[in-house]
Amino acid sequence: MSLTSFPFIAFFLVSLAVYYAVPERLRWCALFAFSALFMLLSSPLLPLLYWAAAVLAVNFCARQIAAGRAAGNGRRAKGALAAGILLTVGLLAALKYSGFLAANLNALLALLRVDYRLPIPAPASPPGVSFYTLTAVGYLLDSYWGISPVQPNLLKTALFIGYYPQLISGPITRYRQIEPQLFTPHRFDYVQVCFGLQRMVWGFFKKLVLSARLGILVDTIYAHPERYTGLYIWLAAALFLFQLYTDFSGCMDIVLGASECYGVLLPENFKTPFFSRSVQEYWQRWHITLGAWLRDYILYSLLRSRAWRGLTKWAKAHLGKKAARQLPTYLGTLCVWLLIGLWHGGGWQYILGMGLWFWLLITLSQLCEPLFKKALAFLKINTAGFAWHLFQSLRVFALAAVGNMFFRLQGLGAALETMRAGLHWNPEIFTDGSLLSLGLDLKNIWVLLLGLVLLLLVSWLQETKSIRQRLAEQPLPLRWAILLLLCLAVALFGMYGPEFNAATFIYEQF
Amino acid sequence: MSKAEIFEKLEEIFRDVFDDESLQIGERTTAADVDGWDSLSHIMLLSAIEDEFDIKFDMKAVQGLQDVGAMADLIGELL
Numbered sequence: 001m002s003l004t005s006f007p008f009i010a011f012f013l014v015s016l017a018v019y020y021a022v023p024e025r026l027r028w029c030a031l032f033a034f035s036a037l038f039m040l041l042s043s044p045l046l047p048l049l050y051w052a053a054a055v056l057a058v059n060f061c062a063r064q065i066a067a068g069r070a071a072g073n074g075r076r077a078k079g080a081l082a083a084g085i086l087l088t089v090g091l092l093a094a095l096k097y098s099g100f101l102a103a104n105l106n107a108l109l110a111l112l113r114v115d116y117r118l119p120i121p122a123p124a125s126p127p128g129v130s131f132y133t134l135t136a137v138g139y140l141l142d143s144y145w146g147i148s149p150v151q152p153n154l155l156k157t158a159l160f161i162g163y164y165p166q167l168i169s170g171p172i173t174r175y176r177q178i179e180p181q182l183f184t185p186h187r188f189d190y191v192q193v194c195f196g197l198q199r200m201v202w203g204f205f206k207k208l209v210l211s212a213r214l215g216i217l218v219d220t221i222y223a224h225p226e227r228y229t230g231l232y233i234w235l236a237a238a239l240f241l242f243q244l245y246t247d248f249s250g251c252m253d254i255v256l257g258a259s260e261c262y263g264v265l266l267p268e269n270f271k272t273p274f275f276s277r278s279v280q281e282y283w284q285r286w287h288i289t290l291g292a293w294l295r296d297y298i299l300y301s302l303l304r305s306r307a308w309r310g311l312t313k314w315a316k317a318h319l320g321k322k323a324a325r326q327l328p329t330y331l332g333t334l335c336v337w338l339l340i341g342l343w344h345g346g347g348w349q350y351i352l353g354m355g356l357w358f359w360l361l362i363t364l365s366q367l368c369e370p371l372f373k374k375a376l377a378f379l380k381i382n383t384a385g386f387a388w389h390l391f392q393s394l395r396v397f398a399l400a401a402v403g404n405m406f407f408r409l410q411g412l413g414a415a416l417e418t419m420r421a422g423l424h425w426n427p428e429i430f431t432d433g434s435l436l437s438l439g440l441d442l443k444n445i446w447v448l449l450l451g452l453v454l455l456l457l458v459s460w461l462q463e464t465k466s467i468r469q470r471l472a473e474q475p476l477p478l479r480w481a482i483l484l485l486l487c488l489a490v491a492l493f494g495m496y497g498p499e500f501n502a503a504t505f506i507y508e509q510f
Numbered sequence: 511m512s513k514a515e516i517f518e519k520l521e522e523i524f525r526d527v528f529d530d531e532s533l534q535i536g537e538r539t540t541a542a543d544v545d546g547w548d549s550l551s552h553i554m555l556l557s558a559i560e561d562e563f564d565i566k567f568d569m570k571a572v573q574g575l576q577d578v579g580a581m582a583d584l585i586g587e588l589l
Contacts, residue, residue, distance in 0.1 A: 145569035145570060146569070147573055295549065300553045303550075304553060304556070304560075308557075309557055325529065325554065329550060329554070
């Protein structure tokens with residue numbers, strides 16, 4: 001069920017009415033029932049069995065972990081943790097990455113001149129399999145470490161793993177943070193429901209007015225690489241980053257807004273990433289819950305592992321103190337970045353293009369930091385000024401746009417070929433009306449430009465103070481006027497038709 | 511091991527991890543007082559402390575550490 005479809009809006013409104021109609025202590029049951037219904041409406045039956053298997057495994061293993069810890073039986077707890085991770089991650093790997101693995105094995109067989117090919121499996125996945133798997137693994141690890149309570153109730157575990165708003169595109173949640181929200185009875189709070197609905201409208205605006213238009217321009221350019229070369233390529237790269245942002249953060253606004261209406265505050269996934277001063281900061285503001293998950297559960301576990309400590313000792317003895325600090329950290333972050341690449345899809349263009357690209361940028365910037373500092377001091381550049389911040393943010397945008405070309409274009413070869421086609425200087429396309437041949441007429445380009453200006457303005461205001469708090473401080477007529485204008489903009493300028501393919505979120509396939 | 515000895519060893523580890531030979535730590539030193547003490551270097555710091563004192567931190571205990579004084583107390587408990 002697409003988030004921007006009429007059935008979803010109807011589903012959400014009915015669920016909200018039922019949620020507040022049932023007695024307070026049964027409200028989590030209503031959320032569970034609607035989450036189950038959402039899955040039944042969104043997916044064939046077989047993939048839902050995989051989800052049910054994951055829930056059963058997580059519930060059973062978490063209870064075993066708790067029992068092992070209570071009895072002081074570390075082996076039992078560790079065994080249950082390993083079994084839980086193996087089952088959930090194994091299911092994810094089989095559903096999402098078996099095709100990638102088979103294709104690579106086939107390439108290896110061809111290289112070895114073996115005349116046999118494995119079939120390429122393409123199993124159907126339950127909705128949000130990547131998101132709920134990471135949520136579940138985090139829960140099992142937190143239970144094992146004793147920093148999270150364990151939920152013995154199977155239905156409550158199922159709601160935690162299958163809460164429908166977060167199944168669509170995340171965010172990845174932590175049980176200890178979400179438990180009091182999901183299971184504590186919520187009273188109807190007019191202000192909170194209004195805030196939630198406002199945020200949903202803002203998400204619809206981003207998705208239907210901006211992302212849909214950006215998608216048309218990007219698709220047109222990348223569909224005809226022979227016609228659109230030179231600056232078209234870099235324009236498409238920049239537009240795609242805006243498309244990805246409006247699409248994914250718009251989705252988050254709808255999801256977090258819907259959840260807020262139930263009184264459940266999910267963690268934020270974006271914090272105005274385009275104002276970042278460095279690529280590292282950009283990734284602390286973009287898909288925040290994924291970055292935090294990888295940091296807490298993968299990077300820290302690696303750095304504290306025996307192998308990494310051995311490496312630190314070896315580096316200290318043979319390469320010096322500085323290398324002993326840097327080498328293990330960079331190797332750890334490399335593993336994390338390769339995983340981020342793999343998260344974006346089973347394909348080498350994601351692993352190398354997304355993962356390795358961003359790791360290289362961050363590592364090089366850290367290695368060269370002393371050099372950059374000296375250069376800035378020598379050139380007497382005021383690094384606290386607005387101009388320098390603007391330059392840094394534009395640089396981050398350009399580097400992120402290039403990295404995301406690997407995400408958008410199919411295959412490593414195609415991405416590199418497209419970049420090569422971009423090495424052609426044709427600035428006349430911005431003045432001779434060529435941009436009007438990309439699928440949007442002048443009126444629609446104006447709508448897009450003004451919408452993007454509004455987006456940047458809101459993001460800029462958001463930097464210093466919550467935009468909703470700012471709105472709440474305005475007089476009532478102005479507040480309603482702004483909200484109605486936004487609704488009107490979505491109704492008038494939203495692109496709904498199937499020809500615009502607005503129904504699909506880029507991140508929904510995860 | 512006395513608390514003073516723990517602090518002495520801790521200061522050495524801090525200087526090593528944060529690459530600052532003049533770094534001085536006290537009971538109330540927190541991440542905000544040390545340049546470069548972010549979440550990543552915190553993990554490196556914990557690993558270095560575990561190796562030096564031959565102890566193993568519990569993740570739950572690690573999460574509650576507010577300052578170096580609490581860190582020294584925890585080390586004292588685990589020794």
